[in-house]
Amino acid sequence: MWKLLLKIFRTGILTEKRDQPLSQTHPPGFGKSLAIRHVDAGSCNGCELELWALENPYYSLSSGGVKFVASPRHADLLLVTGPVTRAMKEALLRTRDAVPGPSRVLAVGDCACNGGIFRESYAVHGGVDAVIPVDHHLPGCPPSPDDLLEAIHQAFGTSPPSSE
Numbered sequence: 001m002w003k004l005l006l007k008i009f010r011t012g013i014l015t016e017k018r019d020q021p022l023s024q025t026h027p028p029g030f031g032k033s034l035a036i037r038h039v040d041a042g043s044c045n046g047c048e049l050e051l052w053a054l055e056n057p058y059y060s061l062s063s064g065g066v067k068f069v070a071s072p073r074h075a076d077l078l079l080v081t082g083p084v085t086r087a088m089k090e091a092l093l094r095t096r097d098a099v100p101g102p103s104r105v106l107a108v109g110d111c112a113c114n115g116g117i118f119r120e121s122y123a124v125h126g127g128v129d130a131v132i133p134v135d136h137h138l139p140g141c142p143p144s145p146d147d148l149l150e151a152i153h154q155a156f157g158t159s160p161p162s163s164e
């Protein structure tokens with residue numbers, strides 16, 4: 001026990017520090033916090049792995065008042081990953097209809113932008129804008145957490161934090 005504490009004390013904190021928390025400047029029409037409803041329309045889960053990294057202590061998306069919500073009725077931004085599969089088309093349409101305005105749609109990853117590697121599959125409709133209008137596209141397979149952070153802030157009209 002004492003050995004472990006001594007090691008912790010000697011080693012200190014090794015993770016890099018982001019300079020400042022996320023921007024607190026929220027666009028007009030939105031409340032004090034910004035809410036994202038994520039829909040996986042049929043992804044391989046690669047995009048989700050990068051997306052969940054935003055909740056770790058390094059990126060700490062929620063510390064700037066941006067959070068993921070379970071209900072589309074609480075959402076300001078609909079974030080969609082993956083190509084839209086036939087099985088998910090109806091769910092995506094219903095989720096979009098349940099999001100109150102003003103809201104925005106962000107397509108994340110090559111698959112959500114244009115169908116990606118699944119484009120030719122009989123089981124998919126294609127990218128998200130084959131089913132619903134998209135305001136912002138973030139290509140990449142998968143996009144990095146830094147790119148995700150920037151795209152989310154662009155979609156909200158806020159500034160991402162400095163990474164230095």
Ligand code: SF4
Binds near residue numbers: 044047142
């Ligand atoms: S863009 Fe790449 S990582 Fe994301 S869902 Fe498609 S194949 Fe998977």
